[in-house]
Amino acid sequence: MISKPRRRIATALATAALGLTLLTGCGDDVDCGLDQCTVTIQRETNASVQVLGVEAKFVSADENTVTMDIAGEQIQLTKGxxxxxxxxxxxxxxxxxxxxxxxxxxx
Incomplete structure (x- = not known):
């Protein structure tokens, strides 16, 4: 049986590993917290970033709507x-x- 101090250490290490896994892929254009990232993508053809294990790629935009390719799926996002x-x-x-x-x- 594992003692309580060892169990606490194992839990702390597992939590730290999970946090590092969530932050993997965050770069200069990506600012991550524990479970959410703010991503800035330049409005250029084929501009993309890796975030939370997926690629977010810019497709097109107008004043309020953006078309993105995220994790291989094309979506339209509207401000608000x-x-x-x-x-x-x-x-x-x-x-x-x-x-x-x-x-x-x-x-």
Whole structure:
């Protein structure tokens, strides 16, 4: 039987490993918390980032709507719209500028 101190250490290590797994793939254009990331993608053809184990790729945009390819699925996001479920993630469009778009992606 495992003693309580060893069990606590094992639990702490498992929690730390889970946190690192969730943060994997977060880069300069991705700011991650424990279960959600803010993603900034340039409005360029084929611009993309890796986040929470999936690729988020810019397709097109206008003033309020963005078309993205996330986890191989093409979706349209509208500013102010509720989160869209794609690839097991919740995706929300935060902002659209002439240079970049910003998304919130969470589990």
């Amino acid at each position: 719209q509720q989160a869209v479920d794609v690839g097991g993630l919740q995706v929300t469009l935060s902002s659209v500028t002439s240079d970049a778009i910003q998304l919130e992606i969470g589990r």
